[in-house]
Amino acid sequence: MTADPQAATKTGYDAETVASLTADATAIMARYPDPRSGLLPMLHLVQSVDGYVSRDGILFCAEMLGITAAEVSAVATFYTQYKRHPNGTYTVGVCTNTLCAVMGGDAIFDELSDHLGVGHDETTDDGAITLERIECNAACDYAPVVMVNWEFFDNQTPETATALADKLRLGDDVVPTRGAASVCSFKQMSRVLAGFPDGRADEGTGAGEPTLVGLKVARERGWTAPEAPAAGGAAEGAAAGQTSPPVGTPGSSAERKPATSSDTETGKDKKPGEDAK
Amino acid sequence: MNLTPVLTDTWDKDRSWRLATYERNGGYAGLKKALTMEPAALVQAVKDSGLRGRGGAGFPTGMKWGFLPPPDGGPRYLVVNADESEPGTCKDIPLMLASPQHLIEGVAITSFAIGCDHAFIYVRGEVLHVYRRLLNAVEEAYKAGYLGKNIQGSGFDLDVTVHAGAGAYICGEETALLDSLEGLRGQPRLKPPFPAVAGLYARPTVVNNVESIASVPAIVARGADWFASMGTEKSQGHGLFSLSGHVTRPGQFEAPLGITLRELLELSGGIRAGHELKFWTPGGSSTPIFTQDHLDTPLDYESVGAAGSMLGTRALQIFDETVCVVRAVSRWTDFYAHESCGKCTPCREGTYWLKQVLHRIEAGEGQDGDLELLVDLCDNILGKAFCALGDGAVSPITSSIEHFRDEYQAHIDGHGCPFDPSASALFPYTPKTRTPGALTGAGAGGH
Numbered sequence: 001m002t003a004d005p006q007a008a009t010k011t012g013y014d015a016e017t018v019a020s021l022t023a024d025a026t027a028i029m030a031r032y033p034d035p036r037s038g039l040l041p042m043l044h045l046v047q048s049v050d051g052y053v054s055r056d057g058i059l060f061c062a063e064m065l066g067i068t069a070a071e072v073s074a075v076a077t078f079y080t081q082y083k084r085h086p087n088g089t090y091t092v093g094v095c096t097n098t099l100c101a102v103m104g105g106d107a108i109f110d111e112l113s114d115h116l117g118v119g120h121d122e123t124t125d126d127g128a129i130t131l132e133r134i135e136c137n138a139a140c141d142y143a144p145v146v147m148v149n150w151e152f153f154d155n156q157t158p159e160t161a162t163a164l165a166d167k168l169r170l171g172d173d174v175v176p177t178r179g180a181a182s183v184c185s186f187k188q189m190s191r192v193l194a195g196f197p198d199g200r201a202d203e204g205t206g207a208g209e210p211t212l213v214g215l216k217v218a219r220e221r222g223w224t225a226p227e228a229p230a231a232g233g234a235a236e237g238a239a240a241g242q243t244s245p246p247v248g249t250p251g252s253s254a255e256r257k258p259a260t261s262s263d264t265e266t267g268k269d270k271k272p273g274e275d276a277k
Numbered sequence: 278m279n280l281t282p283v284l285t286d287t288w289d290k291d292r293s294w295r296l297a298t299y300e301r302n303g304g305y306a307g308l309k310k311a312l313t314m315e316p317a318a319l320v321q322a323v324k325d326s327g328l329r330g331r332g333g334a335g336f337p338t339g340m341k342w343g344f345l346p347p348p349d350g351g352p353r354y355l356v357v358n359a360d361e362s363e364p365g366t367c368k369d370i371p372l373m374l375a376s377p378q379h380l381i382e383g384v385a386i387t388s389f390a391i392g393c394d395h396a397f398i399y400v401r402g403e404v405l406h407v408y409r410r411l412l413n414a415v416e417e418a419y420k421a422g423y424l425g426k427n428i429q430g431s432g433f434d435l436d437v438t439v440h441a442g443a444g445a446y447i448c449g450e451e452t453a454l455l456d457s458l459e460g461l462r463g464q465p466r467l468k469p470p471f472p473a474v475a476g477l478y479a480r481p482t483v484v485n486n487v488e489s490i491a492s493v494p495a496i497v498a499r500g501a502d503w504f505a506s507m508g509t510e511k512s513q514g515h516g517l518f519s520l521s522g523h524v525t526r527p528g529q530f531e532a533p534l535g536i537t538l539r540e541l542l543e544l545s546g547g548i549r550a551g552h553e554l555k556f557w558t559p560g561g562s563s564t565p566i567f568t569q570d571h572l573d574t575p576l577d578y579e580s581v582g583a584a585g586s587m588l589g590t591r592a593l594q595i596f597d598e599t600v601c602v603v604r605a606v607s608r609w610t611d612f613y614a615h616e617s618c619g620k621c622t623p624c625r626e627g628t629y630w631l632k633q634v635l636h637r638i639e640a641g642e643g644q645d646g647d648l649e650l651l652v653d654l655c656d657n658i659l660g661k662a663f664c665a666l667g668d669g670a671v672s673p674i675t676s677s678i679e680h681f682r683d684e685y686q687a688h689i690d691g692h693g694c695p696f697d698p699s700a701s702a703l704f705p706y707t708p709k710t711r712t713p714g715a716l717t718g719a720g721a722g723g724h
Contacts, residue, residue: 031438033352033395034478039460040443044402065460078462078618079443081402093403097364098562098608099522099594104702110709135446135612136562137403138361138370140521140594141528144703150405157704178374179406192409193402193441201413204406206293211371213528214518215289217544218280225281225515226506228499 009063011056018060021049025064028195036065039075041194043082048191052083081193083130087186088123090168093134093147094161100136104157105144109133111158112165128169130186141210142177149189151179154208179204278536280544281507281515283495284488285531288375294410296417299378305423307494311386312431314497319390323493325501327513332358332449332486333366333560333589335512335578338493342391344473345481354482355393356458356472357384357490359400359411360442360449364562364612365592368517369487371529373400373407377414381437383490385423386497388435391483395436399454402441411439446616450664451484453618464620465664488517508534512577512588522557522595523549523701535580538593539572552597556680560589562609563669565676566602586676601696602681603688606673607635613670621663628670630654635674638685641693648678648685 009018025042029035039061046057053076062069076082094109095101109131116124116131123130139145142154146161153164154177167174173182180203184192192198218224287293287302299305311319324339345353357380361369373380380398388396400408415437418424426434440458447453448463455477457463476482492514496504505513512534518541521527525546532541538557548554556566559576565586567574574584581588596605614628631654634647655671662668678685687695698708 034459036460037440037458040457041441043443044441075460075462079402079445081442081444096608097612098605099365099596101608102596102600102605102698102701103522104704104706106698107702107704107706107708111706114709134403135615136362136364136366138367138401140365140367140592141519143521143527147403150403152406158706176406180409189405192405193443195412195439195441197409197412197416201294201406201409202292206290206375207288207371210526210528211375212285212289213526213545214280214530214532215282215285217530218282219289221279223279223281225283225286226503228503 009060011059011063013056013060017049021045021060022064024194024196025060029064031195036067039065039072040079043072043076043079044190045194047083047087048187048189048194050086051187052086086123086127088130089128089185090148090183091130091132091150091186092161092165092168093132093137093150095135095137095139095143095145095147096133097136099140100144103143108144108146108156108158108161112161115162116165124169126169129165141213142208148174148176148183149186151176151183153177176204178208278533278540280530280532282531283515284372284376284379284491284517285529287379288371293375294377294414296378296414296421299376299382303498304378304494305382307496307498308382308385308389308423309429311389311497312429312433316390316392319386319497322501323390323496326496326504327501327508327511328489328492328496328504329512329578330486331488331492331516331590333363333563333587335588338485338489341473341485342387342483344471345391345483346474348392352395352478352480353391353393354477354480355384355388355391355396356451356455356477356482356484357396357398357487358449358451358454358484359398359487360454361487362401362446362449363590363592364609365519365521365558365594366561366590367519367521367592368529368590370404370407372487372491372517374404374410377410378418379491379494380411380487381414381418381423383493384437385418385428385435386493387483387485387490389433393483394434395438397458397477398437398439399448399458400439400441401448402443408439408441415439445618446612447618447664447666450666453664454484455482462618464618467663509575509577509579511579516591518576518591518593520545520593520595522593523552523597523600524595525549527595534577534588535575537573537575538567541593542572542595548595548597552599554595555598555600556596556602556605556677558589558592558594558673559586561592562594562612562673563587563665564589565672566680568680586672597701599696599700601694601698601701602677602684603635603639604694604696604698606677607632607639609673610635610670613666617666617670621667623658624662624664624667624670627654627658627662627667631658631670631674638688639694641688641691643685643689645689647689648682652678 028038028041058072061072096105120133146153146156180200328338329335445463448457452466453463472482518530578588614632617624617628619625658667659671
């Protein structure tokens with residue numbers, strides 16, 4: 001690195017920005033055995049500075065990793081959280097995957113779209129809100145769900161969602177149902193996603209009502225998991241007598257030939273049709 | 278059947294996500310015990326417990342660990358799949374929000390068992406506060422000596438990196454996840470070699486789901502027999518069952534495998550008042566749909582499979598009689614078309630055409646022969662795609678045509694959808710006229 005950081009870069013960033021980006025990217029790359037693993041967090045980092053994956057950001061990542069800008073672009077265009085044009089201060093995402101959609105998500109999106117005058121992946125003129133249709137965000141027991149900068153706003157209606165959007169445009173704090181005490185900006189969020197904590201982990205709740213509904217029933221009915229057997233137990237039994245060959249030695253399962261379809265289908269979660277193959 | 282809170286047992290405590298709370302409730306007893314055991318004995322204990330992958334595929338967890346080749350002096354990795362994105366699936370995210378230490382302890386034990394000194398947790402990027410909680414949980418565990426150098430004086434070292442994804446369902450497929458973690462586009466790899474042989478950085482790697490790994494500490498602390506005493510003969514232990522949709526009290530229910538939807542509905546107050554069950558998914562949108570006929574099917578791997586579906590992620594999405602099955606399936610198809618990574622032709626092109634045909638049926642422009650066309654398209658994807666995403670895409674279509682063929686035909690014959698979309702919502706509203714192109718966007722686009 002020369003005394004003038006700008007001399008070493010084709011990006012248009014000023015020296016101060018280059019220096020801080022370089023320090024952060026170096027910290028990111030150090031988390032992984034292979035620095036290339038740092039590309040996804042580095043793209044989040046770029047968004048924390050520019051509010052989207054800019055041309056300069058792509059060049060910066062390429063220079064840091066010693067890869068081409070095309071290779072960085074290939075990655076940046078694959079993932080939906082990377083924005084190719086300046087994002088609003090807040091991404092408002094309405095889940096319109098099936099379950100949320102039928103329970104009201106479609107109505108919420110249509111109402112917000114009319115109210116804000118923008119469609120999917122479009123930003124309001126004041127730069128406050130980018131509206132999105134989003135896919136299932138793992139909160140189906142709180143449907144219909146709206147995410148603001150990827151914080152949960154559970155059990156929404158068209159009225160609550162438009163009120164939420166109005167507050168965001170006025171710059172008022174809004175409080176997620178399950179999340180931090182307020183919603184940070186898109187840039188601040190992106191910095192956290194790059195792996196730099198903002199000290200807000202202890203804010204907010206641990207669980208909403210649906211998360212606890214089964215536990216509550218169990219408590220009411222006095223149900224618990226079975227008692228563990230008295231000292232010892234099978235794990236120690238295994239340690240004592242039934243030890244299998246160490247992993248990877250002849251006779252262990254590492255040597256076992258695939259015998260059924262399930263042996264060769266350790267892939268993704270889910271997936272019907274496996275048995276049919 | 279009684280509920281069996283194990284993973285959920287600490288979720289109602291004050292500041293449940295903190296390490297101190299977890300320790301006060303017995304946390305890290307499993308790790309302390311594990312560090313006194315031989316790694317091979319830990320692998321055996323997990324095999325004996327009968328624990329099977331909780332991410333959907335149901336592969337025996339201990340066996341997966343056992344597939345690692347002999348140590349060759351190079352690194353071996355544990356990668357936790359926390360990319361929970363299967364529509365309907367909502368168990369790992371609340372687990373990590375409420376009690377991330379369950380996962381961290383499981384990561385430490387598993388890493389010790391398989392000889393790993395650097396583990397990764399790949400969490401989807403669209404859950405900001407969960408990522409905060411995970412980063413914080415790892416930091417707390419380092420400070421307490423549960424991670425880092427010479428853990429609990431055992432001589433065992435372990436680093437844990439929590440990595441945020443950036444929005445791509447396909448990264449839940451384990452080899453796509455590994456490519457993504459290597460900084461590439463998240464596209465699946467050809468198997469073999471399996472990750473156990475050539476995974477992250479082409480090194481031996483175990484990829485396990487969050488709930489699977491979080492289940493390990495109690496197996497070690499309380500014993501494999503304790504775990505196996507729950508559930509059925511071949512589907513052992515406890516699992517999180519996530520009820521969503523048209524039920525009175527949706528949410529998480531931790532129960533032995535083998536509980537039925539009828540039992541779960543009783544615990545959740547039943548279908549919403551004044552309505553009745555129409556169809557449901559037993560394990561997310563990629564598992565063929567069930568109907569009222571399956572209320573008493575035991576929700577274990579074998580019984581659900583024998584009934585023509587898959588246990589999947591135990592994501593029970595419940596739809597009552599107000600829901601148009603064509604609308605539901607069409608939207609899931611938009612999802613698969615959007616999330617298809619584009620690597621293989623049957624999935625990339627097939628999901629695109631499925632979407633077109635379903636959209637026209639839903640819009641009242643269906644033609645005679647469209648159902649046969651759909652089934653034919655599905656036949657050209659199922660088992661012919663590079664990974665399981667293509668298989669998942671066809672299952673809602675083929676299963677819904679099987680159960681509700683007349684409803685599809687009514688859309689074609691009646692030139693429109695006979696359902697009022699507002700009837701299925703939880704609030705009253707007047708549907709806006711859908712303008713052409715209104716469905717462009719996440720659900721309708723593509724990479």
